Amino acid sequence: MKEALNKFKSLKLVRMMGFNRVVLIGVIILMYILFTILSPILHQGTNFAQVSRLLSALNYGYFIGFLALGVTFVIATGNIDFSIGPVMFCSALISGYCMKQYAFPLWLCLIMCVLIGAVFGTVGGAFVAYLHLPSFITSMALMQVAKGLGSVFTKTQTVSWPQGDAPNTWFRNFVRYKGIPTGLIFLIVVAIICAIVLNHTRAGRYIICLGANKEAVRLSGVDTRRWEMLAFIICGALAGFAAIFYVGAYTTVQPGMGDTFNNEAIAACVMGGTSMAGGLASILGTVIGAFIVALMQEGILAMGFSISYQYALTGLIVLGAVIADTLSRRRSN
Amino acid sequence: MPEVILTMKGIDKSFPGVHALDHVDFEVRKGEVHALMGENGAGKSTLMKVLTGIYTKDSGTITYEGREVTFANPREAQQAGIVIVHQELNMMGHLTVAQNIFIGREPKKGIRIDDNAMNVEATKLFKQLGIEIDPKTTMSELTVAKQQMCEIAKAISHDAKVIIFDEPTAALTDTEIEQLFVIIRDLRAKGYGIVYISHRMDEIKKITDRVSVMRDGQYIGTLITEDCTKEDIINMMVGRVIYEDPKTQSQCPPDAPVVLKVEHLNAGKMVQDVSFELKKGEILGFAGLVGAGRTETCRALFGADPKQGGDIYIEGKKVEIHSPKDAVEHGLSYLSEDRKRYGIVLKKSITENSTLATLKEYTKGLFIDRPKEEKVTQRYVDELRTKTPGIDQLVMNLSGGNQQKVVIAKWLVNDAKIMIFDEPTRGIDVGAKQEIYELMGRLVKEGKSIIMISSEMTEILRMSDRILVMCEGKKTGELDIAEATQENIMNLATRDIDMREGDK
């Protein structure tokens, strides 16, 4: 048994992807089978093995995926960001409101989404990197700011982006175009770019190394503050990206919400093998983790449970992943 | 001969790509100090970690007090009476000294930890060891040397029968080492079995009864210390003879230009009005006791800590250095004395560590130039003979001495014109030490200048062209190598203290 496991671990593909990632893919398949069997039993008349279910899970996976990719950079530096969900909503609210109220062109609104996210990232990053505030507290505060700002700007109204036969709905093609799940292509392309940045550029190298030992990097003559802040900016900008894909899939955004997505994105990230202690990150793991989260929420709904179960389950996943991470680190010491 | 308390037979241990221990035999008797020697990566620490249950052995037997034992973890070994003082410090920085010493077995008052009782116990312990440390200070405020003393105190505070010292003196100065030796002799007289790992040859002659030598994970043999010479041991370790002669004359021409001038440097209590010059092609030794402010002076110069005042001139031009980044840009480098905390990124590979200070030069367009990076890493792995299965190995899997070589490689890759080496040979074996000395010699010949902080008197006398001595944050003198002796350096290093004592 042990030998077979070792043999499996030493396969070329397994080594390339990392054992943890292969296990996660197994988990996805298992979950799919489980939901397909359980949902008709628990919830009369549902059929989980439908294309529409899969597409709906994908829609959820895109924006969670972008959020999770962003927060991967922050977690790699040994920090955390609890503001990404509300920041995503805040940028969707503000730019959507501008489009409706002041007739901003659509392309400008899309750019605004990313910019607003990046501004939040810059502010948070500056506090953490230059003023040495704990990221936990800073991002909690920014989360409230993002929620409040979104509400104030829209006068606490729900904002609807164009849909149906309205003009200017081409942004929805980013998510699906003539039945093709285009969002998947975008997510994969961005993930590849993230992986390249993280593993093959100076920025990525510094971000990961400073997450492992900041003082050693600083004493090597590197301005660690700059790179630490950059991680937050990337995270914020990707939250803006997530906003585009959120409205592309669901079109309406409510003020004062979004914090549940923080945990889901962080869960995706940590499940995928990015260490909460910093210094270790896996983009592939994050993407797979995002789809596990997405499939789970779809499955929970299909089985007829309320979405609150999803929150509880995500919390447990984060806990489990952190425990696994800590244990494996303790063993290797 | 006293009875054998511990026998290890045929111990075997492999890591991925490394056969760290190859059927090693080792024994310890009651009331002896048994030295374990060998080059960096020979397997000394691994053998001791197998003994204390940190690693599990692949095969072999351990017999302790007549019974065959296998410890599942260090705690079990401790309870049986085997404790280890690790090569790398393992203290919790945010706890107090006393809390660190009694961690996991704190005296309790009801359900609360009794800090008072703990402090009293710690004070007693320090008194018994003859060291002056306040048990209430937080660990991170202590220097490496003091932290090391705490580690030793912690080990002794257990009811031990066998104590293992893995390079306990790497961070200590001569006076503190003497103190430690008094402690060890006392333990020996009480019948403890002591394993002593060190790369310092003179210590081995001074304190140990027997020497066992390992090479490449194999047991080579055991000598009675009294009956052999230093050269015999070295020969057995590295297979050749190495001589260490002090320098008698400065190798730096008197008319060499000044590359670095520091005037009235002030930084906190530990750096008070320090001024000095460094010439091109010169090795300037910084001597002094631990806590003399040598490291602090260099850290302030390098921009690692804030300074309150002082001017720095490089090649005659005044420069502003506010961060290590500025310093590196002005051609300075600083190899830290505390490699685990300030020198290396343990979780990353040799390659990633080697180019950390110079990454900009190893990028092509937007991307890191992997082949170029790997080439230079491989070059220094070869040149410094770093023992590793490959350059992708994580630094945390290297032996202590080999980790030090990675830090040195980082600054050699950086190729700065002024290099500050803070305890460069800490934990490095005699052979490699020799190579690093030769390397430093080559560097100054190429026109680089070196500041070398060292607590080893032989190293100071062997390498320096000029010696700057510090005491309690002040510069107390400067000596040309031709006039320097152990005595006059020690005099300067304790001058302020003597003067104060004289006042009383």
Ligand SMILES: Nc1ncnc2c1ncn2[C@@H]1O[C@H](COP(=O)(O)OP(=O)(O)OP(=O)(O)O)[C@@H](O)[C@H]1O
């Ligand atoms: N956890 C580990 N994983 C992989 N290799 C390891 C690990 N620990 C030690 N090694 C390897 O085992 C060998 C022996 O290491 P060890 O630390 O015992 O050397 P040492 O004799 O104590 O050297 P030094 O004098 O430098 O401290 C080295 O080649 C080292 O790289």
Ligand SMILES: [Mg+2]
């Ligand atoms: Mg060792």
